[in-house]
Amino acid sequence: MIHRIVRKEFTDMIRDGRFRWSAILVGSLLLVSLAHGWVQARKASQEHAAAQATAREHWETQGEKNPHSAAHYGVYAFKPRLALSFVDEGVDPFTGTSVWLEAHRQNDFLMRPAQDSTAAQRIGALTAAQVLQHLVPLLIILLTFGAFASERERGTLRQLVATGVGWRELALGKALGASGALALLLVPAAVAGAAALVVANPGPTASPLARGAVLAGAYLAYFVVFLALSLAVSARAKSSRTALVFLLAVWVVNGLVAPRVAVDLSKRVYPTPSAFEFARTVEREMADGVEDIAPPDRDESTQRLLAEYGAERVEDLPINAVGVYLQESEEFSNRIFDRNYGALWDAFRRQGILQEALAAAAPSIAVRTLSMGLAGTDVEQHRHFAEAAETYRRDLMRQMNGDMTENSLTGDFSYAAGAELWESVPPLEYEAPPLGWVLGNRILSLAVLGAWLAGAVLLASTQVRRAEVA
Amino acid sequence: MTESHESNTGAAPLLEARGLSKDYGSTRALDSLDLAIAPGEVYCLLGPNGAGKTTTINLFLGFVAPSAGQALVAGLNVSTHDRESKRRLAYIPEQVMLYRNLSGIENLEYFAALGGQGSLGRERLVEILVEAGLDGEATGRRVSTYSKGMRQKVGIAIAIAKEADALLLDEPTSGLDPTASSEFSALVERLRNRGVAVLMATHDLFRAKDTGTRVGIMRYGRLVTELSTAEIGHADLERVYLEHVSDNGGP
Numbered sequence: 001m002i003h004r005i006v007r008k009e010f011t012d013m014i015r016d017g018r019f020r021w022s023a024i025l026v027g028s029l030l031l032v033s034l035a036h037g038w039v040q041a042r043k044a045s046q047e048h049a050a051a052q053a054t055a056r057e058h059w060e061t062q063g064e065k066n067p068h069s070a071a072h073y074g075v076y077a078f079k080p081r082l083a084l085s086f087v088d089e090g091v092d093p094f095t096g097t098s099v100w101l102e103a104h105r106q107n108d109f110l111m112r113p114a115q116d117s118t119a120a121q122r123i124g125a126l127t128a129a130q131v132l133q134h135l136v137p138l139l140i141i142l143l144t145f146g147a148f149a150s151e152r153e154r155g156t157l158r159q160l161v162a163t164g165v166g167w168r169e170l171a172l173g174k175a176l177g178a179s180g181a182l183a184l185l186l187v188p189a190a191v192a193g194a195a196a197l198v199v200a201n202p203g204p205t206a207s208p209l210a211r212g213a214v215l216a217g218a219y220l221a222y223f224v225v226f227l228a229l230s231l232a233v234s235a236r237a238k239s240s241r242t243a244l245v246f247l248l249a250v251w252v253v254n255g256l257v258a259p260r261v262a263v264d265l266s267k268r269v270y271p272t273p274s275a276f277e278f279a280r281t282v283e284r285e286m287a288d289g290v291e292d293i294a295p296p297d298r299d300e301s302t303q304r305l306l307a308e309y310g311a312e313r314v315e316d317l318p319i320n321a322v323g324v325y326l327q328e329s330e331e332f333s334n335r336i337f338d339r340n341y342g343a344l345w346d347a348f349r350r351q352g353i354l355q356e357a358l359a360a361a362a363p364s365i366a367v368r369t370l371s372m373g374l375a376g377t378d379v380e381q382h383r384h385f386a387e388a389a390e391t392y393r394r395d396l397m398r399q400m401n402g403d404m405t406e407n408s409l410t411g412d413f414s415y416a417a418g419a420e421l422w423e424s425v426p427p428l429e430y431e432a433p434p435l436g437w438v439l440g441n442r443i444l445s446l447a448v449l450g451a452w453l454a455g456a457v458l459l460a461s462t463q464v465r466r467a468e469v470a
Numbered sequence: 471m472t473e474s475h476e477s478n479t480g481a482a483p484l485l486e487a488r489g490l491s492k493d494y495g496s497t498r499a500l501d502s503l504d505l506a507i508a509p510g511e512v513y514c515l516l517g518p519n520g521a522g523k524t525t526t527i528n529l530f531l532g533f534v535a536p537s538a539g540q541a542l543v544a545g546l547n548v549s550t551h552d553r554e555s556k557r558r559l560a561y562i563p564e565q566v567m568l569y570r571n572l573s574g575i576e577n578l579e580y581f582a583a584l585g586g587q588g589s590l591g592r593e594r595l596v597e598i599l600v601e602a603g604l605d606g607e608a609t610g611r612r613v614s615t616y617s618k619g620m621r622q623k624v625g626i627a628i629a630i631a632k633e634a635d636a637l638l639l640d641e642p643t644s645g646l647d648p649t650a651s652s653e654f655s656a657l658v659e660r661l662r663n664r665g666v667a668v669l670m671a672t673h674d675l676f677r678a679k680d681t682g683t684r685v686g687i688m689r690y691g692r693l694v695t696e697l698s699t700a701e702i703g704h705a706d707l708e709r710v711y712l713e714h715v716s717d718n719g720g721p
Binding site for chain 2: 005015155158162163165166
């Protein structure tokens with residue numbers, strides 16, 4: 001019997017001009033945003049690859065120079081775009097995807113365009129994720145707010161219930177019928193998305209197909225939440241107008257109000273410094289040091305080397321004391337960076353956890369967090385790349401300073417290394433984290449979305465049973 | 471003129487009310503109704519607005535729960551056998567409401583399927599619609615183009631397709647033109663001849679006399695009298711009705 005209800009609901013819906021036009025609009029926006037995202041992501045990847053190759057070529061052909069000068073010459077590292085980033089660009093537009101790796105500085109979190117942006121600016125442009133998180137739920141509401149309420153007003157509900165059909169069958173049939181109509185726009189989008197993943201040929205890195213499957217599941221759960229909520233409200237509302245107004249209020253709170261409140265609240269509870277404040281703090285600490293982290297003393301360093309090598313003058317040392325001192329300066333800087341960036345990352349992590357917890361008030365927060373995570377564009381994966389780049393930078397500096405130390409003497413300013421040294425430095429081979437790592441970070445969002453799903457279905461089940469025919 | 475709450479055919483009643491009452495807050499909408507309608511009987515409930523006619527039908531449909539007493543369909547208590555009792559019933563409201571985006575055939579197919587008739591096939595569906603009085607050409611058109619009379623005919627077709635034991639009619643001819651009303655009466659007659667028990671709430675004394683086998687007059691939620699239509703003329707029915715519903719006949 002349920003299949004009859006499904007078929008009738010589906011037929012009724014697709015013959016409804018309001019549905020046709022709104023579905024065409026939302027479906028078109030979804031496909032266009034997917035296509036635009038894919039083109040942008042592909043273009044960015046190609047540009048990154050070209051820039052990476054150019055940067056490498058510049059590094060290898062920089063000519064003969066002192067290794068420490070080469071360390072200041074530096075290299076650029078580019079965060080690879082994961083295959084699914086065309087669905088959700090996440091925080092990438094705000095954090096950036098490239099970093100200049102040079103001596104004495106950790107540049108990643110300086111000069112970020114979005115460092116001081118407001119919460120509203122973080123919403124960004126219309127992406128496939130925005131369509132899925134905001135417009136599809138709106139379409140679900142428009143499709144189903146009258147599922148029971150309008151039938152009650154028209155009088156068809158009395159006749160339906162008089163046939164002996166059960167409320168649960170009716171609700172399930174209506175839900176599946178609406179799902180079928182929605183599938184007309186979501187399935188082509190999913191097929192287009194899957195095709196884009198295959199065409200992008202991302203390889204095994206970061207398990208894109210598995211990520212895509214989980215992403216599709218998360219959005220499906222999110223849509224079912226809205227479908228169930230809409231049916232529950234429609235079953236109990238006095239009129240279809242009341243149902244629509246209530247559901248639109250839920251939509252506004254879920255999609256527009258709650259995410260901003262969550263961001264602002266998390267920043268208030270776990271404040272982070274502005275880019276300017278952060279840079280000043282790092283600069284000050286680099287100059288003066290802090291408790292337990294003192295700047296290296298060149299004289300002390302020299303005396304230690306003299307004692308170690310049993311020499312009386314620095315000129316007698318078999319190594320370049322300046323190289324040792326430069327590396328000690330690097331180690332000091334690294335401790336200052338670790339201290340400041342550690343605190344900053346920790347604040348971001350706490351903000352993220354609080355935001356995920358606040359998804360209890362709005363499922364959009366949970367699905368947004370999951371979406372960014374699975375697309376590889378969330379803060380955690382930015383951090384994953386930033387830390388890999390920073391490790392690479394430190395290794396690079398260590399190698400440059402080590403070469404200077406080992407192959408020149410103190411006061412020898414004529415030493416210059418060449419292409420052999422530059423080529424011996426391996427390029428940054430960044431590997432994005434696997435799916436398990438991403439899901440491990442997003443356990444809270446998964447749990448909250450699951451709770452929303454179970455709660456909404458339970459609510460629909462109980463409210464539909466309590467519905468009245470007139 | 472008889473005054474009885476028993477089925478007057480001797481057969482087991484298909485529709486039965488036993489001390490059926492319904493209160494809405496402090497207002498008693500239906501007061502201790504006892505009624506039994508046997509197969510092949512057409513029982514017409516007459517009475518002014520608010521007399522309790524629609525409440526009685528709602529109680530048989532299980533749309534509202536009784537405050538006291540029982541409504542039984544084919545011996546099944548509606549309160550405890552909600553779905554089973556509905557399976558034995560067909561219902562035609564004052565205004566049959568259908569799905570505007572579906573055709574007459576599609577509406578009939580849907581309601582018949584929900585009523586447990588499975589897949590009837592297009593030919594059979596058209597046959598039923600035509601039997602209900604709908605023009606064959608109209609059966610495939612969307613219901614949004616139908617008149618009220620045509621919608622009522624689809625409602626009748628739904629009832630026919632369900633092959634129900636009992637039929638509940640709530641002001642079914644209200645707003646229909648005389649020809650359509652007459653066709654409707656003929657259809658009810660055919661269903662009655664098939665052994666269907668019919669309970670019809672109506673304001674139409676002429677239709678009640680013409681279609682019904684018994685007539686019950688209600689006022690203030692109470693069944694104040696019952697008449698056999700075979701034993702009374704139109705004029706007498708009108709006189710009795712006015713006697714019972716006039717203000718000096720109140721409780």
